[in-house]
Structures are given as C-alpha cells and as structure tokens.
Amino acid sequence: MAAHQFPFSASALRSLQLEAEQQEKRQILKKLKLRSTRPLLYAERSDRPSQCPPLLCTDPVLLYAMYNGDRTALQDYMGVKCSANLMVQSRNHELRWKSHQTGIWSLTYEEEFTCPLFVTASRGYVDCVQLLLRKGADVEFSPSGESALHGACENAHTECVKILLRHGANPNAESQDGTFPLHRCKIPESYHCAKMLLQYGAHVNRATEDEEHTPLHTAARHGMWEHVDLYLRYAASSDKRNANGETPLCVACGHPQTPQELPQYFQVCQRLVEGGANIHIRDNDQQSPLHLACKSANPQIVQLLLEHGAEVNAMSYSANTAMQYILQVTAYKLDHQPELIVRALLNHGAIRIWPGALIKVSAGLRDIQLPAGTEVETSTVTGERKINFRE
Template structure:
C-alpha cells in the first residue's frame, strides 16, 4: 500500500520556489566558471584561473572593506589571501518561502551572490577596483547575472568604466536578463560611460531581450539629450521599433513628465525629428507620437508634432483621438497646462467635442477652467443646461466665480457679435488655419483672438 501526503497549496508553492532557486543556483555556478583570457603578452605568460573561484566569503571585515571603499583594509586582505574572485552573499528585493528550524514556513528575502569587483565598480571605488584587477580579479565575473561593467554604468562611474575596459571588459557583455552596458546608462552622469563604451566597440543598436529597446530607446525614455545625440552620431537607428512597435520618438513622447521635465523631453523629440524620426509612426495599439504626447501632456512636444504635420484626428485601436487623450488626463496634469494642448489641437483642425458630451467634459475638466473655455469658444451657438451647474463643485465655482457664471448663463443669453465673427472666420478657414492665419494682414491681438486667446470669461 503506497502512502501519500496531502500538501497544502502554500507548501506546494514553496517546493516550486525551492526548485526554481536550485535552478538559478546552477546557472550562477555556470556563470562563475568563466574562462580567463590570456594577457597581452600571451606568448610569454598565461594568466591562470584563480583558485576556488566559486568559494563564498562571509568575513564581515572584508565585506565592510569593499562596501565602504576601505582601500587600506582591502590591501591587507589582498596580501594574505586570495579574495579577488570570491562570492559575496547579498539579498535582493524578492521574497521566497523558507522553512525555519522550528518547522515554520516564512517569507524571507532571496539570497543572491555578487563579487568584490562588482561591488567596488557599482559604488565608484576606483582605487579598490584597480587593486582587485591587479590581484587577478576576473573582469567579466558576473555571479549575479550582471557584470561589473553593468554596475559601473548603472551608477554613472566613468572612471571605473575606464578601468574595466582597459583591463579587457567586454563592452557587449549581456546580462542575465538580456541587457547590455549601454542600456544601463540611464542617468545624465553616465554620458561619459556611454562614450567610453562606444570607443571600445559597444554596439549602438543592440536590443534588450524582453522589450527589444535599443540604447537610443533608453536615452529617449529618460530624456537624456546628450546620450541621444551621442548615439545618433554613432549610427543609431532613429526609427528602430521595440517589441510593441515603439520608436525612440514614441518612447520619449509617452514617458510620464512633470513640469520640470517638459523642456528636456521637447529637446529630445526635436533632436530625433531633426534626424529623420517618423512622426506618423504607430505602435501596436495604433498610437502615434501625438497620441502619446497628449497622454503625457507636454504642450511643447504637441506643438512641435503639429507643426511637422502630425495627423490630428486619427484614432488608436481603443478609438481615442489625441483630443480625447488630453481631456482624459487634464484633471491631474494641471501643472503641465493641458489647456495649451487643447487649444493647439483645435487650431490645427481637431474635431470638436459633440455638444451633448460637453457636460461630461465639464464634469472631468472643471479644475482647468481654461480647457473648458477654449472648448466652448469653438461653438457659435451653445445652449447650456441646469446639469452644468450641478457637475461643478461649489468650492470650484467660488474659485473662478466670474468664469463659471458666464458658462452657466449660456442658456439665457446669446454669444457676442465678436465671438460669432470669430466662429465664422474659423469655420471658413477650417483645415487651413495654421497656414493661412500668419499670412493675413491682421494686428497680433486680433490674430491671438482668432486662435482662441484665453480671457477667463465667455462673452
């Protein structure tokens, strides 16, 4: 008779995690068995692989020395023992089920391993890094799945990058998750790291395994103008697509941007367009750069795309136009001045909101009175209703009392003759306004009025 034991779902999950951890450990051991390359004078002397390459060091004084950059203590250790290529236990941010001695299962942080060279390179301790390299540290040793070069680039330590490359580090070393050192240059201070990598032969169009991002995608995503310019000068493909069909321009347009980021991303987008980026490209969701720039609410980028000929009324797979995208984010993008985007879209021929939906727009956009103003100023006749006053909270009405009173009075009085003339001229020039208005011999105030100048009241 065979005996069986009914495992709980938690126990089964823990056994699965144990199996996965064992598999990862086997991969780490394979990574540790790196082949040590011969030195420059290979015909005279061959560098031998260091002994006990995969041994684990738990000496707390040694750990403190490498994690704090204590060169004096590290020199003492290097004189007495071989510590250049040992494994250093570390913890990542992932949790796993672990069985304690008392037989209780609990969540603990997964244990990983790194090496002294990675620690010193990622923390910018160039003196300690140089000492380890002199003592035979394997320059591409990557027990954690990332090489020391990855760590140095990630934190922008260009001197460490220079040392590693001079000692033969592979500038095209692939990490465990399929990324390359150039993809780790994600901060402004990593510019010189990227420059060194390219000088030593890094491939500028290598793509990541998961997203298929090139270094240009990464630089555009983080708004790094210097990096973008560097990669383009080294032959980066300006319209290379990711797995989701995103170009670097799309990535720059879609990245979340606060008021302090708007100019930086505008400069990146302008630079990409100057180098031939396709402003009409679509990703797998059929979103154009204009759709994405409206989602991130960058008025400068939207104006740029419209000036370069972006199609203002195309729809994504979800059925959204650029106008719908900006109206959906208006209430929580107030600091980005979404009203400027709405006005620019309308001046370039965006289809107006159906009058029956204006109460819905008012409900979601009342925090941006100028957005409401510019939308309502595109209609010559508009009959308000009692519902309009009900959807705007009383405290918001008090903040902009004059404006909302003028909105709610639309049901009782007609628009001014001046406004009706504006609507008539805009209707006559529909689809041609950006080209024709600058050619008309009109004074600047009148031109601004025709282009829906903000007045904070409806006449």
Template structure:
C-alpha cells in the same frame, strides 16, 4: 476514514507543498555545486587571459586556476563597502584570491506569490563580487587594486550583470573606463537581457555611455525581452545628450521595439513629471531633426502625438504638429489626440493642458460632439482654462442644468468668476465678437496657426483669434 488530528489537503495545497519541497532541494543542490560551477567559469576566463595576457591588465598570467569561493568574512566586506584601500592591500597581497562571491543575504527565505492564492517559501539570495561592490560605489583605487590582482571582469554571480553593468547603472565613469581597459565586454548581457548601454538611464551616466561606445558597444544592440535599443532607453529616460550621442554613433532612429514603439514614441509615451517636460521635448526635437517619423504607429495604432497629448507635454505637441503630425488620426480605441488630453487635463494641471487643447484646435482638430460637452465639463472642470479654450471653438452653446450639475460646488467656488460667466450663457447667444472669431476660424480651417500670425492685426486680436485665455467666456 480520517485519522484523529488529520485533515484533507486539497490538490492545490499538495502541489504547493511539492513545489516548496522541490525549491528547497534545488537550492541545496545549487549551493553544493556553486563552488564547482564558479571554478569552471573562472578556469575558462583564466585560459582566455593566458592566451591574451594584455586583456587581464595585470601583465602576468597564471598556469593554474584558483577556485572561486563564497566570502562571509565581515572584515573583508567592510573594507570593500567602505573603500578602505589600505586594508584591501593587506587583505589581498599579490598572488591572493580575489575572485570570490559575497552572499549578502546568506540564503534568507521569503514568502513569494506564485499564482492565485499560492504562496511559496523561496530562498532569496543577493550575490555580488568585490568588483561589483567597488565599481558600483566609485572606489576606483580599490577597483584598480583588485584588477591588478587578477580579478575576473566578466564574473556575474547568480546570472546577474557584470561589474561593468554595476558601474554604468551607478554612473561611475572612471570605474567603467578601468573595467573596459582590463578587458570587460562592452556588450555583456545580464540575466535581465540588458547590455551596459541599456542601464545608462541617468543624465550622470553620459560619460559611461561614451566610454562604452569607444570600446565597441553595439549602438543598435537590443534588450532580450523588450527589444529596446540604447536609443529607446535614452528617449524613454528623457536624456537629450545621450540621444544625440547615440545618433552620432549611427543609431537607427526609427527601429521599433517589441511593442512597435520607435524611440520617438518611447519619448512621448513615457510618464513625465512637470519639471522634466523640457528634457523630453529636447529628445523629441533631436529625434525629429534626425528624421524620426512623427506618424509612426505602435501596437495600439497610437502615434507619438497621441502619447504626447496623454502626457500633456505642450511643447512636444507643438513640435510634432510643426513636423506634420496628423491631428485627427484615430488609435485602436477610436480616440483622436484631443480625446487623450481631455481625459487627463484635470490630473495634469501643472503641465498646462489648456496649451495642448489650444494647439490641437488651431491645427484643425475635430471638436467634441456638443451633446458630450456636459460629460467633458464633468471630467475637466478642475481645469477651467481647458474648458474655456474648448468652448470658444463653438459658435453657440446650449447651456442647461446638466452643465451646472457637472461642476462640484467646491470647484465652482474655486473658479467662481469663470463658471458664472459660463452659466450666464444659458438661453443667450454668444457675443458678436466671438461669432466673428468663429467665422474667421471657419474660413481658415486648419490653417489658423500659420495664417493668423501673418495678418497685419494687433497682437491682442491675433491672440484672441488663436484662442488665448481670458478667464471667462462671452
């Protein structure tokens, strides 16, 4: 019997309410214990510094540990965030407490999804320290002051990264050097399982990475979850200078990560904007020159060539093919590199996907089954050059109404000259000139790209044999 105004909770709702109650109780308990935990951590660090006074950088040691507190003083926070050295000097005279936590959110609650249809109220805290704030913003003078006052370089509030992680991620080499010279661990692991080298993901972080390596950072250290080495990170981020630096320090060029990706695979497989293609090409060139395997397979049996084609990086494709990448290898989905580029050609127009198709065909790629050409036309019609290159590798074409229907009216209008030349082939043979080209290419098979440039032929004829674009088919 239900009482008036009551209703039955489902088992799912009851579990969610109990989960929220547990979270709130845990949060309150953690806040009560936070000061004691941080004090214990500080005492351990203080003891270590007293055994090795040179590591503190202050030149003095203390026999008693000072408890770490939580700071909510906006005057202190404002001085830290603005880099006000004079004010910090007043706030932190010699002997003052500098190891404290800054709670930026003060325990704000937010709804968080924790499963299908389950939402929970969860405390979201953003904890940091004076070292994190000053190091991440490049306030080197303020950072030096805090270090001279005995700030703990290894303090990582909330289990996150250290101030060294913050400085590396923000590309602050002077702060990185200061922290390292005051005993910061170059191989400290953050809550996310990353070492400082793993967060050097921008070109501007090069000097930070160099400093880390000089202070003993593990060149082949792995991230906890992805098992990435710094070389994977540099390759995935398109950082040729970092890649070269890591290789000079002895990085393992073909070490796979958790997805069985080598650094070369990581470089080829990461999404690449058109203006950054050249950086990924440079990374690939550096890795291949260091002996990277162009045929290394990932978990899905994809080679770097599959991935470079999927990203429509024509220069990287040419480079991989020049280093012996297999043009017809199939991945786990039974797709060859040509399939990969045809799938994305219409979405990668700025990447010049037709160059990739041309290189693959000149290196002996197996062509698309003729019966599937209308489907290819439907997906790639927005890139007429891609269609031109592909169709010029066939002796004959059976152009039907299905071909015409595959091209939307707006695309036909935009590229009218090309599609009129294509549809005019309905019921007619290809030109004698084209048939001669196909015969010569058939004789040379997969050697077109090496033999044709050596033949004593005019450049225009060589380009024609190599499927150069003309804007029409005949």
C-alpha cells in the same frame, strides 16, 4: 500537490518558481564544494588560481573593506593566499516566500552572489578596483549574472568604467536579465560612460531580451537628450520598435512627465525628429506620438508634432483622437497647461465632436421635429447630415 491540481495564486506560483531556482543554486554550490562554515576560504595553492573553483567569502572584515572602499584593509587580505575572484553573498531588493527546513513559510529577501570587483566598481572605489585587477581579478567574473561594468555604468562611475574597459571588459556583455552596459546608462551623469562604451565598440542598436529596448529607447524614456544625441551620432536607428511596437519617439512622448521634466522631454523629441524619426509610426495599440504626447500633456511636443504634419484627427485602436486623450487627462494635468494643447489641436483642424458621437448626432436628426422650411442634407462621403434653414 501539483500546481495544476490546486488553485495556487500567481504570487504563490512565483514563489514556488523562485524556490526551485534557489534549490538549483544550492545544488550548484554543493557540486563546487563550497563550504561556508569557515569565515574565509582560501585556495590551497596560490599558483593555481584558475584551476580552483570560486571561493565563498563571509569574513566581516573583508566585507566591510569592500563595501566601504577601505583599500588598506583590502590590500592586507589580498595577499598571496587570498584570491581576488571571491564570491560574496548579498541580498536582492525583491521579496519572496521561502520555505525553511521547519516547514514554515516566511517572506524574505532573495539571496544572490556577487564578487569584490562588482561591489567596488558599482560604488566608485577606484583604488580598490585597481588593486583587485592587479591581484588578478577577472573583469568578466559575474556570479550574479552582472559584470562589474554593468554596476559601474548603472551608478555612472566614469573612472571605473574606463579602468575596466582598459583591462579588457566586454562592452557588449549581456547580463542575466538580458541587458547590456549601454542600457544601464540611465542618469544624465552616465553620459561619459556611454561615450566610452561606444568608443570601445558597444553596439548602439542592441536590444534587450524581454522588452526589446535599444539604448535609444532607454535614453528617450528617461528624458536624456544628450544621450539621444550621442546615440544618433553613432548611427542609432530612430525608428526601431520595441516589443510594444514603440519607437524611441513614442517612448519619449508617452512617458509620464512632471511639469519640471517637460522641457527635457521636448528636447529629446526635437532631437529625434531632427534625426529623421517618423512621426506617423504607431505602436501596437495604434497610438501615434501625437496621441501619446496628449496623454502625457506636453504642449511643446504636441506643437512640434503638429508643425511637422502629424495627423490631428487620426484615431487609435480605442477610437480616440488626440483631442479625446487630452480631455481625458485635463483634470489632473492642470500644471501642464492643457489648454495650450487644446488650442493647438483646434488651430490645426481637430474635430469638435467626439467621433463616436457622430453616429448618435446623425441618427438624432431623423427623430427631431424640424420646423417648416428646413431640409436635411446628407453628405455622400462621410454620411454626416446638415440642417439647412430657409426663410
């Protein structure tokens, strides 16, 4: 039956989509005439490596050498008969439903393809990377949709990144999921990787395909203030919005933080504000950086924003102010010292009554029995009512 004629669940529709993609991969393999019956497929002639299709490797000895960095064993196989641009079958961490030839559906890991250069570079095997490049490995060969440079940056292997860039790796190579090598620098140890990418011409304001994150968004999300400082020095835009309308400052303020991570996120926000970030820009839900900082309960960031003129009583799309956001999370953010945030908000003029309750309070004044000698004064600006007592 077609998908619109039967009430498939979302997971079942996703599995059918992944199965269709897998079938497409099988058709491509058939067209390339990749026969996986032999342990290792060699090119018939070594003088024509560029004219031969990629070869699929299933030899366990060669696989062990690649995944464990055994340069000696790898060199024995990388002779005149073996191409360095092999395809290696691997498994993704994503589970999916798969239909076998027997008609039984089972939950299995999605199968992908990679290459020896990606495997060795992502694991930091410098000697193996150099050997493969000398044997003619293509730095842009990416059967899985990710180049070796993506893998080296993601795991912060600086020396491998340097070797790949010197051999012509593209610092602006786009992966299958729409990310670039700079976006793979997600841990503090990847600082020198990011620096080398920028030195070789990486675009600092390049956004991802889906979330539209720039490298500055990525660094702010992971609380890496050194990366933030580096990108700002390379003219990164501090107010560029992502798909949710968030600037890097919004991302840093709203990302969940442990008590140990509060200082590093404060350093990120401090550097962004010093770099000219606009503290009044709101996301698609009309949440300002101050709202988001209260939701994550970071007292230092809240104090920083208030000192730079953040609107303490501004309301989001859900009609909540900064005070309401911190009161909503106080019960499970006690280790963050939320009382410091409440005090800072009150010192900067935060209202003490929930805005949604003002209407009820004003309406209630009309129903109560006031004692003799009192009058109700109504403001012509805000509509609020004030009780004046006379002696």
